[in-house]
Amino acid sequence: MQIDLRTVTIKPLRHTFSHVARRLGDKPASRYQEGTLDLQADVNFHYRPLWDPEHEIFDAGRTAVVMADWYAFKDPRQFYYGTYTMARAKQQEAAESAFDFVEDRGLIEMLPPDVRELALQVLLPLRHLEWGGNMNNSAICAYGFGAAVTQPAMFHAMDHLGIAQYLTRIGLELADPAVLDQAKEAWMNDAVWQGLRRYIENTFVLSDWFELFVAQNLVLDGLIYPLVFEAFDKALTRRGGGAISMLTQFMREWRNESVKWVDATIKTAAAESPANLALLQGWVANWRAQAYEAVKPLAELALGQEAGAALDDIATAFDRNLNKLGLSR
């Protein structure tokens, strides 16, 4: 008897889910597309929420920004739960080994005392600001519309929480737990922090979630990160604080990665219509002015005499980026 082996090609009847095929056609879709597109519930709601009877429970009308399609937003990183957790797990391993290295080599003991003190003063109260970033992005996720925005907003919220935790750990590496209370005290009462505290507390009560996105993710992070984790970091390193730079590596990496999503989201909304553009312009102008004033005392604390020039550079780079997104200052 003779047996012939041959390959049989079986054509799949459908290549992806219907909700994805309705948008992209019936071809293989990426996991990101399958886990994002049209996942937001948008019809057949029952009662309106008692806490907001003006709106449905999920309602695109909670922001003044109007989009014909809320899935025009894309996350350039294509994060869905799986890829997001894998990417962060990898970064966490790198961060852990940096902490281990600094501990093993006793690099903290070798820091000049004034550098250690300054790092504590600048970095530690920031954990309260980062917690604010966590709150704000959770709010964007809760009140936003469309999985293409709310999904990465939740990732962003968790990232802010993670950064707050790393800042806490840096504090514990540098000194004893009592510094956490001192940092809280500074955050609540020290003149340096009151501008930032006012800013972040004002954003807590914003009802328009897209305005919140602008105030927190575009403007505040856009000034704080280059100031603290780039300019201040360089200044510390010059003074012999390179060990601290190793411990804040995650923040720099995270900023470079997540800013792609923030920029893409703003760009898409601005390009949608002149009305959106005008709205975004107004928000950016308002929050940028406030944020600039708020970070000034922090820049002076962190950089001393170089503060003015450094802040100018940061603001110029920020405005240049705004132009790229189709906005102007």
Add this chain to the structure above:
Amino acid sequence: MASTVFLALQANEDTRLIIEAIMEDNPQAELHEYPAMVKIDSAGPLTIRRVSVEEKIGRDWDLQELHLNLISLSGHIDETEDEMILAWAE
């Protein structure tokens, strides 16, 4: 045709976007789908560009990562950090 080069890749989550990028960069290329594999034929040079793939997948990509999913290829290889060109030398 002696000048035809090809690249055979596994068909999976990782390669779908790489294949898309290659097909956009090489309009002359033909895509053949087989079970669990795709073969890209090209009459003339076939270019795989790092930047195009990075744009599609939204993260940094090392050209060497191609080897994780590469089944076979034919042609002379001219490889840099930014692109890999498959072609038969004249």
